[in-house]
Amino acid sequence: AKEIMKTHDLVFANRPQLNIPSKIFYGNKDIAFSQYGEYWRQIKSIAVLHLLSNKKIHSFQHVRSDEMGLMMDKILRSNGSVLNLSELIIALTNNMVCRVALGRTYEGRKFENLLQRAMELLGCFSVGSYIPSLKWVDQLSGLVRKADDVAKEFDEFLEGVIEEHLDEKRVGVEDRDLVDILLEFQRDNLKGFHLERDMVKAIIMDLFAAGTHTTFTSLEWAISELLRHPQTMQELRQEALEIGQGKSSIPEDDLDKMPYLKAVIKETLRLHIPIPLLIPRESTQDVKLLGYDIPSGTQVLVNAYMIARDPSNWEEPEEFKPERFLNRPIDYKGFHFELIPFGAGRRGCPGVQFAMIVNELVLANLVYKFDLELVGEEVFDMSETNGITIHKKSPIIVSATTRF
Numbered sequence: 001a002k003e004i005m006k007t008h009d010l011v012f013a014n015r016p017q018l019n020i021p022s023k024i025f026y027g028n029k030d031i032a033f034s035q036y037g038e039y040w041r042q043i044k045s046i047a048v049l050h051l052l053s054n055k056k057i058h059s060f061q062h063v064r065s066d067e068m069g070l071m072m073d074k075i076l077r078s079n080g081s082v083l084n085l086s087e088l089i090i091a092l093t094n095n096m097v098c099r100v101a102l103g104r105t106y107e108g109r110k111f112e113n114l115l116q117r118a119m120e121l122l123g124c125f126s127v128g129s130y131i132p133s134l135k136w137v138d139q140l141s142g143l144v145r146k147a148d149d150v151a152k153e154f155d156e157f158l159e160g161v162i163e164e165h166l167d168e169k170r171v172g173v174e175d176r177d178l179v180d181i182l183l184e185f186q187r188d189n190l191k192g193f194h195l196e197r198d199m200v201k202a203i204i205m206d207l208f209a210a211g212t213h214t215t216f217t218s219l220e221w222a223i224s225e226l227l228r229h230p231q232t233m234q235e236l237r238q239e240a241l242e243i244g245q246g247k248s249s250i251p252e253d254d255l256d257k258m259p260y261l262k263a264v265i266k267e268t269l270r271l272h273i274p275i276p277l278l279i280p281r282e283s284t285q286d287v288k289l290l291g292y293d294i295p296s297g298t299q300v301l302v303n304a305y306m307i308a309r310d311p312s313n314w315e316e317p318e319e320f321k322p323e324r325f326l327n328r329p330i331d332y333k334g335f336h337f338e339l340i341p342f343g344a345g346r347r348g349c350p351g352v353q354f355a356m357i358v359n360e361l362v363l364a365n366l367v368y369k370f371d372l373e374l375v376g377e378e379v380f381d382m383s384e385t386n387g388i389t390i391h392k393k394s395p396i397i398v399s400a401t402t403r404f
């Protein structure tokens, strides 16, 4: 990982042009799948400086607080009866990204289902991407048609969103959302760079593809591990109670005073890395890697999952032990190659902060406000799904009682 994402990061900063993402992201005009070069540099810097900067993320504090409040209310109203927590978390992460990116929510099954189908397609192996003479296999298997359908439906949706933003009579808007910012770049040719409409749509699509399922998945695994480890749950609850001091909720400003919470999330990201195989990279020059000659054009995959469970890096790597992070200054931001849930180097994830604040806030408040109890054995079934993000096969079913 270090050889690829640090020593030779420039050589491996390119992405191979894969067929399915290309259909979904307007010919890979998004950030995650676009080729390394001037275009990628421009849009990544827009994302880092204007869409996902610390200041911008801070400005959406009220969105996180509202959406979290809505979820907590739903849990409260369940009044101890059977509750599908997974459904609530996916709705929460979708709504947060919707409000931040699009200015309002698009609730309901239709949008969730469309996103789900897009994510499944991104995780599919397309033979034609690797062996062009076998492109017909993807046609025959129905993969191409499915990708065309999803791309068309998403395009109709995003066209609607953009038209709504261009409408001068738009009423009831919150602060400027990410579509507003991108349209401003488009209108004013900011940075001397012309952003076309397809590019705007591809970037928005990226925020959903990269930001919703990853965040949902890490929260779902964190809660599952806590339910399986009552002692850890108890420790975290203790920390939350000390910080909350009887207030109605734990605010974002207090999260930095919760080292155990941070350790629980790190340990979850180690054991259940949402993207186990990082998005492939492609070398642009001949290079010597770990003693092998790698010719230009070679695709490499970094297996973050195996690295995070390597016994030479971690003691008892299969065990869920947040304590291991309390005295070990290992971070997940791409500087410690034993733990790279967000990748590293030039192509590293620009959404780390966005994701982590949601994870910390929701987990802290859930544990602070509720006693969660398993219903049935479902949560102990820790089997995983396939796809670009790995989530739990069976949902988390609990009953929740309030502690206040």
Ligand code: HEM
Residues within 6 Å of the ligand: 031, 032, 033, 044, 047, 052, 206, 207, 208, 210, 211, 212, 214, 215, 218, 274, 275, 278, 279, 340, 341, 342, 343, 344, 345, 346, 347, 348, 349, 350, 351, 352, 354, 355
């Ligand atoms: C727990 C949540 C998340 C995880 C685990 C995650 C993980 C990753 C990983 C592994 C990569 C590829 C890195 C590489 O190839 O080296 C990536 C890229 C990316 N992520 Fe995230 N991510 C998360 C949340 C987010 C969020 C919330 C957003 C935005 C709203 C986001 C936006 C992106 C983008 C745009 C890229 C492409 C960067 C590039 O190619 O230059 N991610 N992420």
